[in-house]
Amino acid sequence: MRTQVVIVGGGPSGLLLGQLLHLKGIETVILERKTRDYVLARIRAGILETGLVDMMREAxxxxxMDKECFIHNGTCISYENELFAVDFHKLIGKNVVVYGQTEVTRDLYDARDAVGAKTIFEAEDVQIHDADRDAPYVTFTLDGAEQRIDCDFIAGCDGFHGISRKTIPDNVRTDYEKVFPFGWLGILSETPPVHDELIYANSSRGFALCSMRNEKLSRYYVQCELSDKVEDWSDEAFWDELKRRLPEAVADKLVxxxxIEKSIAPLRSFVSEPMRWGRLFLCGDAAHIVPPTGAKGLNTAASDVHYLKEGLVRYYxxxxxxxxxxxSEKALARIWKAERFSWSxxxxxxxxxDQSAFDLKMQRAEIESLHHNETAQTWFAQNYVGLPY
Known part of the structure; x- marks a missing residue:
């Protein structure tokens, strides 16, 4: 089998790249280790930056998305019993939208089916060969038989645990990582959101987030210990803890x-450099991870797709x-800015x-600066809605 671009990974970044390349007449084959149903069952974030929304329209x-999404003109931040809004639309004239990553993925699969582009599911033991030479190829096992695809380029969109990043030799690749000493316990519930906008909450008991998927489906999180297990947290215990971390006026309205889903996610910042080795290009989680604070995961993958698509179109x-x-240089320049925002x-x-009393005072001063300083809010808004590509 031969194609122009092999895309390893059938998640949203690989699918978006494949759709954009198809519209430019560039042939792709997507290899996905899991089944389509498995990919669509994964629950992920749902905040889309301006750039990703524009790319969905371009694709x-x-x-x-335009019919069902929720437009968010800002977000809210609370500390103890204080609640304030950062108004993106007023500050910079832009917004974000809430539209689940699962729905993005579903729309992209449907579009790929409609044009007859090739996607191979349950591709096992994927291996990338000769990526540093002029004639790369990919091998994999399907239904017990080894297959081979020759190609011009390979896009590694297979996530943090995929084969693509590991194909780049250790003496070429440098990994940068910070692991945070806590996780997020999240639940999905068929309840109305407690607020029209997302609420990011700082409290003496730890962080909390009030988010949503739609008007009847809410997503809530509380900071938890890395040693915690899902079974340690009953629904009653979760709701009780969430209320304690929110301002009273918000907690009183919480339904x-x-x-219907409960999980714990660790938090880490991670970047691998370079994002290109020969004819292999890394995209999204294969090259970088951000903490979910600030909703940058899918959005940073989208910016990679933009730069890679532009480069491939120009080449062909x-x-x-x-x-x-x-x-790699362009993608990483934007990635590190997004990493800084998420880390900050x-x-x-x-x-x-390990926070001291001084550290807690500095944290409080930073939140109050954001509360009362329009320049600080403008910087926050610019980063939240997404820096330009």
């Missing part, structure tokens, strides 16, 4: 109910490799086990 997959259209040669917001809102 021709925005119709359902509780049975959880004009035989100009400059966009591909500069891909995480430090501002969470309780750390």
């Amino acid at each position: 021709g997959v925005a119709e359902r 509780t109910g049975p959880s 259209k004009d035989k100009d490799s400059e966009g591909l040669d500069s891909y 917001t995480t430090n501002m809102l969470h309780r750390f086990p």
